[in-house]
Amino acid sequence: MAKVYDRITDELTRFIQSQQIFFVATAPLSSSGHINLSPKGLDSFRILSPNRVVYLDLTGSGNETSAHLAENQRITFMFCAFQGKPMILRLYGQGQVLLPDSPDWQTHLDLFPAIPGTRQIIVAEIDRVQTSCGTGVPLFQYEGQRSEMVEWAEKKGDRGMWDYWQLKNQTSADGLPTPLSAWMERQ
Template sequence: MAKVFDSVTQELQNFIAQQHIFFVGSAPLSATGHINLSPKGLDSFRILSPHQVAYLDLTGSGNETSAHLQENGRITLMFCAFQGPPSILRLYGEGYTVLPSSPEWNSLYSLFPDIPGTRQIIVADIERVQTSCGFGVPLYKYEGQRENLVNWASKKGKEGVAEYQQQKNSVSIDGLSTPLAEI
């Protein structure tokens, strides 16, 4: 059964710390726009307070979450137990993008490991915290993180990644502009 919490409690923080993957959902305001759902891994998630979280966003094939946040701020983060007792945790909130040129970049970035290909940090102010049973979520054995993205970004170098971001990440699939760091 679903339970709603006022904040990300210590017990829920412990659950989050045990997960190797989380999912980020966002959507544009347009009824014909595409809903985005992105899996995230590596050591990229931080709890800033019981009502605020952040994740290190790495360069990818699109920048949908950032475009949606710029337009309307809505974001949902989901964690599923793939090992141990079944559980699903959803964090609903309003988010924003922090670029390397932002005043708060250094203080936030210092909370994360230096991962090649870092694009931005997504911060979410959490308004609703909800768990559900997760009985239908299958069990999976964790084998490790993939290194493909880190290796790709390392090979491209900072300038190559920045050029890729300008070419591939400046507009969402629905034509919304995205905030990007200046080259």
């Protein structure tokens, strides 16, 4: 049975902290734009308060979340129980992108282990929290985090990562600019 909350409760905090994967969804305002849904892992999510969360955004082949947040701030996080009691948890809110020249960058970066390929930090104010049954989610056994992304970023190094961002992370699939592109111009 679905339940709606105005905040992340202590019980839901424990559920979030026990998950090895979460999903982030954003969309542009244009009805013809592409909705983005991305899986995330690698110990990259933190709860700052019952209505504020943050995650460490690592370099990927696109930068849709960043572009969508710059345009409209809408963001949804989803956590699924793949083991134990079934449940799906969604956090709805307004997000913003923090880059290395943001005043709060270091404070938020210090919440996470150092992970090569860190691109930006996403902070979100949560205004709706909703659970649903999750009985349609299959059971999976957790084996561990993949190492390929971290190894790839280490191999690229700082200069290689910068070049990759220039090539792949300046705009969304729909041509929306990302905050990363403006930050790179300031450097």
